[in-house]
Amino acid sequence: MFKGSIVALITPMDEKGNICKKSLKKIINYHIKNGTSAIVSVGTTGESSTLSQKEHIKVIMLTLEISDNKISVIAGTGSNATYECILLTKKLENSGISACLSVVPYYNKPTQKGLYKHFKLIAENTCLPQILYNVPTRTGCDLSEETIIKLSHVKNIIGIKDATGDLSRINKIKPFVKKNFLLISGDDSTALDFIQLGGQGVISVTANIAAYEMSKMCKLALCNKFVEARKINKRLINLHKYLFIESNPIPIKWAAKKLKLIKKNILRLPMTSLSKKNFSLIDKAISKARLNKNFY
Known part of the structure; x- marks a missing residue:
C-alpha cells in the first residue's frame, strides 16, 4: 500500500503558536506536485508531543481536507498509554486516513511482552491499518526483532517504520514476517541501503524540503536502478546529516522557512529555534543538494 518517499510532515504554526493553515496547504500541495507517495501527519516531526489531542485531530483533518x-494520509496516533492510542485511533475511524503510525511507548519503558500486548490491543480495537514505529533514540525502548515478527502476524498490523539505522535487522526480520508486511526506513541517511536490502521506502524528514529528489531516488531504487539513485543520494547526504544536528524538527523547520515553504519558523516549547552556529551548515547542505525549486 505504501512505497517510496513518505514525508514525515512538519506542522506549520503562526506567531501565536496556532496551526497555520495557509502554510500547511502550501507544503501539502508541494508534496502532491513533487511525487511524494504519502504524508505522515502529526508524527514526531509534526510535534505530536506538544500538540493537544484536539489540535492533533485538527491537523490530521486539515491535512485530509487539503x-x-x-x-x-497516515495519522500519527502513538502514545505511552495504550488506552490513549485506542481512543485517538477510534476518533479517526471513517475520517479518510489510510493508516495509523503508532510509536513504541516512550518514557515508561515496557517489556517486550508489554509492547506486544500494547500494539495487539490497539490493532484489535480498530479497522484502521497499523504501522509500528520503532525509534529507540527517542523512546528509550527498542522493539526487538522477535516482537516485530510476532506482531507482523496480527491482523491490521501492516508494517513497521524502523528508525534504528541498523541495516542488519532487515535480514533478521524479512524472512519471518507475513507476506506483504511493509519494511519502511525511518532513517534518511541509510534509507537507500535499506531499500536495496528489501525495504519498500522511507518515512522521511529530508523530504519536507527535498520532495522531488527523495521521490525520484526511491522510485529509482525500487526499480533496482541504484547507480542513478545513489547519484541523487550523494547530493542529499549532508542534508540527511545536518537536519539532525539539533533535535528534530528544529533544523527542518528552519530550512523550510528559509526555502519559503512555510511562513514562520515557530516551534512549541520546550523546542526552540535553530542555533545560529548551525545556520551555515544547513545552508551549505541545501546548496549542495541542488533542490528542485519549481514548486516552492
Missing part, C-alpha cells in the same frame, strides 16, 4: 484524496 490533500483532497490526491495523496494518502
Whole structure:
C-alpha cells in the first residue's frame, strides 16, 4: 500500500503558536506536485508531543481536507498509554486516513511482552491499518526483532517504520514476517541501503524540503536502478546529516522557512529555534543538494 518517499510532515504554526493553515496547504500541495507517495501527519516531526489531542485531530483533518484524496494520509496516533492510542485511533475511524503510525511507548519503558500486548490491543480495537514505529533514540525502548515478527502476524498490523539505522535487522526480520508486511526506513541517511536490502521506502524528514529528489531516488531504487539513485543520494547526504544536528524538527523547520515553504519558523516549547552556529551548515547542505525549486 505504501512505497517510496513518505514525508514525515512538519506542522506549520503562526506567531501565536496556532496551526497555520495557509502554510500547511502550501507544503501539502508541494508534496502532491513533487511525487511524494504519502504524508505522515502529526508524527514526531509534526510535534505530536506538544500538540493537544484536539489540535492533533485538527491537523490530521486539515491535512485530509487539503490533500483532497490526491495523496494518502497516515495519522500519527502513538502514545505511552495504550488506552490513549485506542481512543485517538477510534476518533479517526471513517475520517479518510489510510493508516495509523503508532510509536513504541516512550518514557515508561515496557517489556517486550508489554509492547506486544500494547500494539495487539490497539490493532484489535480498530479497522484502521497499523504501522509500528520503532525509534529507540527517542523512546528509550527498542522493539526487538522477535516482537516485530510476532506482531507482523496480527491482523491490521501492516508494517513497521524502523528508525534504528541498523541495516542488519532487515535480514533478521524479512524472512519471518507475513507476506506483504511493509519494511519502511525511518532513517534518511541509510534509507537507500535499506531499500536495496528489501525495504519498500522511507518515512522521511529530508523530504519536507527535498520532495522531488527523495521521490525520484526511491522510485529509482525500487526499480533496482541504484547507480542513478545513489547519484541523487550523494547530493542529499549532508542534508540527511545536518537536519539532525539539533533535535528534530528544529533544523527542518528552519530550512523550510528559509526555502519559503512555510511562513514562520515557530516551534512549541520546550523546542526552540535553530542555533545560529548551525545556520551555515544547513545552508551549505541545501546548496549542495541542488533542490528542485519549481514548486516552492
